[in-house]
Every structure is written in structure tokens, then in C-alpha cells.
Amino acid sequence: MKAIAxxxxxxxxxxxxxxxxxxxxxxxxxxxLRVGVDGxxxxxxxxxxxxxxxxxxxxxxxxxxxxxxxxxxxxALEEGxxxxxxxxxxxxxxxxxxxxxxxxxxxxxDGEYVERGIVGEHGFMAEYFTSPAEYLVEIPEELASLGFLxxxxxxxxxxxxxxxxxxxxxxxxPESALVLGNGSLGLLTLAMLEDVLEFDxxxxxxxxxxxxxTIDAVEKLGATYIDSRETPVPEIPDAYEAVDFVYEATGYAxxxxxxxxxxAPNGVGALLGVPEPWEFExxxxxxxxxxxxxxxxxxxxxxxHRGHFESxxxxxxxxxxxxxxxLVTGVYxxxxxxxxxxxxxxxxxxxxxxxxx
Amino acid sequence: MKAIAxxxxxxxxxxxxxxxxxxxxxxxxxxxLRVGVDGxxxxxxxxxxxxxxxxxxxxxxxxxxxxxxxxxxxxALEEGxxxxxxxxxxxxxxxxxxxxxxxxxxxxxDGEYVERGIVGEHGFMAEYFTSPAEYLVEIPEELASLGFLxxxxxxxxxxxxxxxxxxxxxxxxPESALVLGNGSLGLLTLAMLEDVLEFDxxxxxxxxxxxxxTIDAVEKLGATYIDSRETPVPEIPDAYEAVDFVYEATGYAxxxxxxxxxxAPNGVGALLGVPEPWEFExxxxxxxxxxxxxxxxxxxxxxxHRGHFESxxxxxxxxxxxxxxxLVTGVYxxxxxxxxxxxxxxxxxxxxxxxxx
Numbered sequence: 001m002k003a004i005a006x007x008x009x010x011x012x013x014x015x016x017x018x019x020x021x022x023x024x025x026x027x028x029x030x031x032x033l034r035v036g037v038d039g040x041x042x043x044x045x046x047x048x049x050x051x052x053x054x055x056x057x058x059x060x061x062x063x064x065x066x067x068x069x070x071x072x073x074x075x076a077l078e079e080g081x082x083x084x085x086x087x088x089x090x091x092x093x094x095x096x097x098x099x100x101x102x103x104x105x106x107x108x109x110d111g112e113y114v115e116r117g118i119v120g121e122h123g124f125m126a127e128y129f130t131s132p133a134e135y136l137v138e139i140p141e142e143l144a145s146l147g148f149l150x151x152x153x154x155x156x157x158x159x160x161x162x163x164x165x166x167x168x169x170x171x172x173x174p175e176s177a178l179v180l181g182n183g184s185l186g187l188l189t190l191a192m193l194e195d196v197l198e199f200d201x202x203x204x205x206x207x208x209x210x211x212x213x214t215i216d217a218v219e220k221l222g223a224t225y226i227d228s229r230e231t232p233v234p235e236i237p238d239a240y241e242a243v244d245f246v247y248e249a250t251g252y253a254x255x256x257x258x259x260x261x262x263x264a265p266n267g268v269g270a271l272l273g274v275p276e277p278w279e280f281e282x283x284x285x286x287x288x289x290x291x292x293x294x295x296x297x298x299x300x301x302x303x304x305h306r307g308h309f310e311s312x313x314x315x316x317x318x319x320x321x322x323x324x325x326x327l328v329t330g331v332y333x334x335x336x337x338x339x340x341x342x343x344x345x346x347x348x349x350x351x352x353x354x355x356x357x
Numbered sequence: 358m359k360a361i362a363x364x365x366x367x368x369x370x371x372x373x374x375x376x377x378x379x380x381x382x383x384x385x386x387x388x389x390l391r392v393g394v395d396g397x398x399x400x401x402x403x404x405x406x407x408x409x410x411x412x413x414x415x416x417x418x419x420x421x422x423x424x425x426x427x428x429x430x431x432x433a434l435e436e437g438x439x440x441x442x443x444x445x446x447x448x449x450x451x452x453x454x455x456x457x458x459x460x461x462x463x464x465x466x467d468g469e470y471v472e473r474g475i476v477g478e479h480g481f482m483a484e485y486f487t488s489p490a491e492y493l494v495e496i497p498e499e500l501a502s503l504g505f506l507x508x509x510x511x512x513x514x515x516x517x518x519x520x521x522x523x524x525x526x527x528x529x530x531p532e533s534a535l536v537l538g539n540g541s542l543g544l545l546t547l548a549m550l551e552d553v554l555e556f557d558x559x560x561x562x563x564x565x566x567x568x569x570x571t572i573d574a575v576e577k578l579g580a581t582y583i584d585s586r587e588t589p590v591p592e593i594p595d596a597y598e599a600v601d602f603v604y605e606a607t608g609y610a611x612x613x614x615x616x617x618x619x620x621a622p623n624g625v626g627a628l629l630g631v632p633e634p635w636e637f638e639x640x641x642x643x644x645x646x647x648x649x650x651x652x653x654x655x656x657x658x659x660x661x662h663r664g665h666f667e668s669x670x671x672x673x674x675x676x677x678x679x680x681x682x683x684l685v686t687g688v689y690x691x692x693x694x695x696x697x698x699x700x701x702x703x704x705x706x707x708x709x710x711x712x713x714x
Contacts, residue, residue: 107652108528109622134587166523166656170464253641265466271649278642284610285635289615291657292628295464297523298655300648 002354003126004337009047013061013125013341015334023130029071030083032354034331035125036148037340039183039251040118045341049274051119057167062085062125064140066147068357074348075133082143082357083136084150084313085129086306088113090119106158106303115303127334127354139310141357146324147184148351149188154304155272156189159247160197161308163270166297170266173242175200178262181249182206182214182225183297184349185272187327189247194221196318202242202292205233205250215346217326219269233258243267249273256298260287263324265294270301301342360413360483361694363594366404370482370698372691380487386428387440389711390480391688393421393505394697396540396608397475402698406631408476420444420474423480423496423504425714426665432490439500439714440493441507441670442486443663445470446478459636463515463660472660479551484691494666498714500673503681505708506545509615510669511661512629516604517554518665520627523654527623531601532557535619538606539563539571539582541706542629544684545676546604551578553675553709558562560597562607570705574683590615600624608632613655617644622651627658 001020006013023029041061044050052059065074077083088105090096091114099108117123139147167174177199179190186204193199202223208215218225224240231239233255240266248255251273259269290296304312314323330350332339340350358377363370380386381482398418401407409416426438445462447453448471456465474480496504498540524531534556536547543561550556559580565572575582581597588596599621605612608630616626648655661669673681687707689696697707 102702104527109651136549161526162523162652162654165526166519166654168525169522170461171459195595244460253645256645257641266464271645274644274649275642275645277640277646278637279640281636281638282641283634283636284614284639285632287629288613288628288632289634290656291655292631292659294466294657295519295659296657297519298648299523300645300651302649302652340579 001127002334003060004062005060006045007058008044008050008052011045013045013337014338016058018060018126020128021130023071023073025129026075026132028069028073028075028077028133028136030067030085030129030131031070032065032067032124032127032129033144033357034066034148034351034353035062036152036351037351038064038152038185038294044118047212048276049118051174053121059117060122060126061117062123063115063118064148064151065124065129066144066150070128077127077133077136077138081138082141082147083138084309085116085124085131086137086309087115087118087151088303089116089135091120103307105137106305125352135306137306137313139313143313144357146316149324150309150312151183151193152188153315155185156192156247157308157315158304158310159270159272159301162246162301163268163299166268166299167266172266176202176241176243176264177245177247178203178205178243179247180205180233180255180259181248182208182218183249184327186249187214187348189249190223191221191319191323193314194223195320196315197263201241203236203243208345213326213329213346214276217323220326221323234261236262238279239244245269248273252282257282257287259298260290260296263296266296268299270299272301307347358484359691360417361419361438362417363402364415365401365407365409366435368402370402370694372694375413375414375417375483377485380384380428380430380489383432383489384487385426385430385432385434385493386485386487387424387442387508388427389422389424389481390714391423391451391505391708391710392419392581393509393706393708395421395509396541398698399700400473405633405636406475410478414473417479417483419480420473420483421505421508422486423507423707424486426493427485434490434493434495435682439498439504440495441504441666442473442481442488443494443666444472444475444508445474445660446492448477460664461662463662482709492663494663494670496670499574503673505667506681507666509542509545510549510672511665512542513549514665514672515661516627516629516658519658520602520625523625524623526606529623529632533559533598533600533621534602534604535560535562536604536606537562537590537616538573539565539605541684543606543642544571544574544705546606547575547580547616548578548676548680549672551580552587553672558598560593560600566701570683570686570703574680578680578682591618593619593680597600603627605630610635611637614639614644617647617653620653623653625654625656627656629658638701
């Protein structure tokens with residue numbers, strides 16, 4: 001079967017031929033429909049993140065997949081069911097660990113997990129993949145074409161859950177939210193904040209010039225676009241307002257720090273970016289004082305678990321059609337897979353299509 | 358009546374004569390027993406923090422008080438009841454605001470509160486004080502001599518509640534805790550972590566040489582003393598272990614940043630210090646990445662509400678007698694009040710005694 005793999009640091013993925021996998025007991029065989037491309041894929045391709053499986057020289061990419069159960073292999077799944085796989089797996093071929101046992105693989109520390117398509121285990125960019133049935137989340141057939149958005153949405157489901165939990169010890173009624181970053185995850189999150197969580201006022205920070213499809217999407221969602229070149233994050237409270245919730249999806253480390261400045265009293269910032277080491281000067285005294293005197297919190301969050309995928313399916317049904325139409329700027333067949341990895345100002349979210357329903 | 362007041366920046370408090378206050382409707386008159394001294398008092402005395410009441414030139418100090426209801430003035434309190442006052446009050450003479458209405462004055466932002474003995478309203482270091490009955494928490498008579506510890510304990514009750522709430526979205530079973538700072542609040546918190554919350558392993562960071570009464574208390578509690586001059590915070594994971602919970606009570610801004618390094622995956626740091634502005638270099642990229650990939654959180658927390666005072670009363674009954682005996686190194690009558698403000702290596706926690714039961 002065909003698969004899209006990368007040799008770390010090679011700079012671009014290649015089409016490879018691999019044997020079709022055979023499901024082990026407890027696993028189902030899934031025929032892949034579509035697999036999304038995101039910033040993590042680009043980091044893996046560039047060699048900044050990720051790890052090939054032990055003893056291999058390439059990693060099959062892809063962690064945002066949707067497929068159809070081809071062979072249920074005795075599991076409770078029905079053949080023909082449309083499914084989305086979760087990403088983390090136990091690093092041991094046999095057995096598992098406490099994090100997986102209690103359904104919280106997203107909380108496993110280094111060494112206690114592998115990530116399909118990212119760290120130590122092949123991903124889903126292949127015509128077929130196998131997975132333990134418990135890591136396959138069924139979705140309605142009518143969502144099949146957008147099923148590759150379930151995984152990125154699940155990332156924000158978790159971020160919301162953890163960030164909002166940090167505000168659960170008091171009466172918190174957030175009205176305003178700021179998304180740092182207008183990439184596909186930032187836009188998906190903005191749409192969730194506007195249309196599902198129904199924040200009164202939302203803002204999205206980017207550094208692009210108009211006309212731009214992401215700025216159009218921001219404004220069509222009813223949010224305010226903030227150009228970081230004109231209004232740096234610490235100036236947002238004066239130029240607009242201090243916000244109750246900040247979602248950082250840039251991987252720009254200064255933004256993690258500046259989130260404290262952008263927050264209103266009692267606000268929380270969810271941090272999701274994964275920057276490289278970078279030393280810079282901060283007014284640590286002022287930030288520390290500000291966090292304390294105004295009860296502010298910062299919550300780092302990574303990955304997501306099955307429950308977040310299930311919430312994400314619900315969320316996906318609530319996003320407006322125009323939005324997902326605008327968000328997905330390209331779906332490419334396997335023969336033109338390279339187009340799915342191209343970047344540019346007119347590219348927002350892309351996917352590779354391996355088969356149709 | 359006698360009161361202890363400070364002219365901001367004068368450098369030391371003075372004994373002043375003031376009229377005995379008359380309770381307004383809804384207020385009780387309280388005869389003061391003891392009032393504790395803490396770091397905030399020293400900051401107010403030094404002129405780094407706090408604000409005198411509008412139109413006055415001095416602030417009566419004291420926010421850690423215990424007293425006896427002298428005149429219930431028609432409120433539901435019984436005369437003779439031993440009470441501890443909460444600290445924040447509405448800034449408006451008439452009426453209140455949403456934060457006070459819902460019992461969360463600790464979450465009120467700047468301008469929405471005054472703090473007795475700290476910001477904009479006289480404190481409790483006087484022979485009598487008045488307070489709305491709703492801000493007086495009854496405590497058992499046998500706790501009267503230690504009642505001035507209820508307020509500082511309540512600060513940590515809130516910090517625990519908020520920090521632990523941030524970990525409530527997953528199965529978190531913390532075993533190890535690190536208290537940054539071996540002042541009286543640090544030691545009280547360490548005792549709570551050891552004897553009430555029953556953490557398996559606790560550590561307390563300071564920068565003192567043995568023999569030292571705070572190091573003795575740390576070790577008698579069963580905790581490990583860490584000298585920050587030998588083991589800086591970022592080296593604690595290698596020298597001891599990465600911990601599930603950090604409680605920062607130093608006001609040293611680098612510690613707020615270094616808390617991220619000291620935390621185990623999925624851990625949380627509660628920040629309580631109130632430093633001055635201070636610019637320094639940090640590896641913001643590494644810290645940001647670390648917070649995200651290991652699901653770490655930082656939660657700033659200030660002040661406390663009535664519920665935290667009520668929990669603190671329970672907590673106080675659970676602290677061992679030897680500990681509170683060792684903690685309170687001096688209780689001084691009003692004529693020798695100056696001794697209560699002296700600092701030194703043999704001073705841990707002091708109080709001024711205005712009257713006995």
C-alpha cells in the first residue's frame with residue numbers, strides 16, 4: 001500500500017510502498033479516508049520534533065485521520081463505521097501503563113507514550129492502518145469528509161477543560177477571549193469560542209496583511225482581528241480590552257509571557273505552542289506580582305484523550321458550514337500529496353485524501 | 358484607646374491614641390485579643406505596599422486578628438464569642454459590589470476592595486475594632502490564643518483550593534510538595550501539607566545556616582530542608598525530585614519562573630509572593646515548551662474569603678501543639694509592641710497582645 005513518510009531532516013515527505021498492516025487481536029483494520037496536515041507535521045518534516053520508530057529510518061506521517069473500518073477483526077466495531085483514531089499509544093508492545101489504563105494518555109510524561117505520526121510510531125498517512133478498537137472513535141457518516149478536523153478540535157477541547165478547571169474554585173463568567181495565532185488551530189479554536197462556547201467578544205492575533213483568507217474568516221466569525229505588528233500583546237488591554245481567556249497557539253515564547261499582560265483579573269491563559277529554547281529579558285517581578293494580585297493562571301496543555309475526541313465530534317457538528325468550507329483550502333489525492341504540504345498565504349488547512357467513502 | 362499605626366515610609370510603627378469605634382448597624386464591636394505580624398506588615402511599614410485611608414495620614418496596622426465580641430449590637434453574634442475578622446471590605450461606605458455579594462472579595466480586582474490594615478482602611482491593631490458581623494468568623498474559645506494564625510492559614514487554604522482546582526480535570530494524586538520560603542507562612546503551609554493534606558514527601562527551601570529554629574521546625578515536621586545557596590530551585594529535581602506541587606512564598610520573582618523547572622509532569626505551582634518590578638533573562642522558550650509538553654500550571658493567588666477562614670479554623674485544630682509553640686516565637690503586650698516588629702534569625706512569628714480572654 002502507499003504511505004507518506006519522512007526521513008527526519010530530509011525536508012520533505014515522500015511516497016513509499018509499505019505492506020498493508022494485519023490487525024492484532026483487539027485491533028481493527030481501517031481504510032484511510034483523509035488525513036489532515038498541521039504545524040506539527042511541518043515540524044517533524046523539518047526535523048525539529050518527532051522520532052522515527054525504533055530500528056526504522058522513516059516515519060509515516062499523519063495524526064489527524066478519518067477512516068472506515070475495513071475489518072473489525074472480532075472487536076465491537078462495525079465494519080463500514082466511520083472512525084477517527086486517537087494519537088497516543090502505550091510505548092510497550094505488550095501491556096500498557098497507568099495513564100492509558102485510566103484513559104488519560106494525554107497526561108503521560110515522556111517515555112510513557114508514543115504518538116502515531118509524531119513520536120516513535122507510524123502515523124495514519126497510508127491507505128490502511130490498524131489500531132486497538134478502544135482508540136477508534138466512531139463519528140456520524142455525514143462528518144466523514146471533515147473527520148480529520150476532530151483531532152485538532154480535541155486539542156482545544158482539552159485546553160478548554162483544563163484552563164476552565166483552573167477557574168472552577170470561584171464564580172467565573174468569562175465574556176472575552178483572545179486567540180494568539182491565526183493558523184488552522186487558532187481559527188478552529190476561535191470558531192469554538194464564538195459558536196459553541198458563545199463568548200461575547202473574541203479577538204484573534206496574527207501578523208498578516210489584508211486581503212487574507214484567515215482575516216476574512218476571523219471577521220466573518222464575528223471576532224476582531226488584531227495585527228501584532230500594530231498592537232503587540234501587552235498593548236491589547238489598552239487598545240481593546242483585557243480578556244478573560246487567552247489561547248496561545250503560536251509557539252512564540254514571548255506570547256506565553258505576554259499572556260499575563262493580556263489577561264483581565266482572574267483570567268487564565270492556555271498555552272499550547274511548543275517553542276525551541278530561547279533566552280530573552282522579561283520583567284519577571286511585574287509578571288509575578290500581576291499573577292498574584294489578580295489571581296491569574298497559566299495552564300500548559302498537550303494532546304487529548306478519547307473523551308475530548310467525543311466532545312470534538314459534537315463540536316464539529318456545531319461549526320457553521322461556511323466556516324469549515326473556508327478553513328479547508330485544499331484536499332489532495334495521494335498522487336498529488338505534495339500540494340497538501342505546501343504553505344502560503346492562501347493555505348489554511350489541507351488534507352490528503354486516500355479514499356472516498 | 359491605644360492603637361499601633363504607621364505613617365507610610367516612616368520606617369517604624371508608633372503607638373497612637375484613637376477614639377474607641379462605635380459599631381454601625383449590622384456591625385459588632387470586638388475587643389482585640391492578639392494581632393499577628395507578617396511580611397505584609399513589614400512591607401507597609403517600609404512603604405513598599407499599602408495605602409492610608411482617604412484623608413488620613415496614618416494607617417492602623419494589623420490584618421491577622423482574633424478578638425472577643427464586646428457588643429453584638431443586635432447582630433446574630435453572641436457577646437463573648439471569640440472571632441477572627443476577614444480582611445477585605447467593600448471600598449464604598451454604603452453598599453457593596455458583586456464580589457462581596459457572592460462571598461468572593463478575594464477575587465475582587467483593584468479598586469473594588471480595601472484591605473483592613475493594608476490598603477485604604479484601618480487594621481485591627483487597636484484595643485477595639487468594629488466589623489460587619491458577616492466578616493467575623495467564630496472560632497472555638499480554646500483556639501483564642503492562636504486565633505491570629507487563622508488569617509495566614511486561610512491564605513494557604515485558598516492557594517490549595519485554586520491550585521488543586523487547576524488539576525481537577527484529570528486524575529491527580531500528588532505525593533510531593535515543595536515550599537519556597539521558610540518564613541512563618543512557608544512553615545505554616547509546610548505543616549498543612551505534612552499533617553493535614555498528608556503529602557508523602559515535603560521539602561522547604563530557605564537560605565539560612567544551622568542552627569536555626571525554622572530549619573529545626575522543617576525537620577521536626579518530617580520535611581527536607583533545602584538550602585537555596587547549595588541547591589538552586591532548578592537543580593532540585595536532580596538533587597531531590599521533581600515535585601507535584603510548589604508553593605511560592607518568597608516574593609522572589611526568579612522563583613516564580615523556576616517553579617516550572619521544579620515541577621514534575623502535570624504539577625502545579627501556586628504563586629503568592631508580591632515582588633517589585635525586576636527585569637532579568639529567562640529561557641522563555643524552554644519554560645513555555647516545558648509547561649505545554651508536561652501539562653504544567655502556574656496559579657497566582659491572593660487573599661482569602663470567609664470559607665477559607667472556616668477551613669483554616671479546622672486546620673488549626675489539626676496542627677501539632679509543638680509546631681505552633683515553636684512557630685510563635687514571641688507575643689508582646691501593647692507596651693512592648695515594638696518587639697513584635699523586630700526581625701532576626703530567632704524570630705519566626707510574633708503577635709501583639711491587646712488583652713487576654
